[in-house]
Amino acid sequence: MSTPAIDILTAESAFFRCSSDSKLFAVRGDIPTDAALEMAASFLSAARSLAYSVAGRNDDEELFALAYLIEMANGVVDASIAGLPGKGGAA
Numbered sequence: 199m200s201t202p203a204i205d206i207l208t209a210e211s212a213f214f215r216c217s218s219d220s221k222l223f224a225v226r227g228d229i230p231t232d233a234a235l236e237m238a239a240s241f242l243s244a245a246r247s248l249a250y251s252v253a254g255r256n257d258d259e260e261l262f263a264l265a266y267l268i269e270m271a272n273g274v275v276d277a278s279i280a281g282l283p284g285k286g287g288a289a
Contacts, residue, residue, distance in 0.1 A: 206231040206282065235279045242272035 210227035225234065246268040253261030279285055 208234050232279060232282050232285055235275055235282075239272060239275045239279065242268055242275060246272055 208225055208227055208229040208231055210224060212221035212224040214221055214223045216222040246265055249261055249265035249268055252258070253265055
């Protein structure tokens, strides 16, 4: 017997402090987590490409380190997506 799919949703989460007590942006709550993770993976992929491009033009070790950190974060997000029920993970 198969286990019914569980809808995993985001929680509201504000970020990007713009003053001592205010945050400018927020992830909305009730967004399917798989969709939010896929968007995060896309953002990280774009950031990774940009970091490698800038690092290559400037031969900057710190920018390469940044690119590696972005790539690692992207790997964690991709693995999290793959582990979600219905995306290859346990149901």
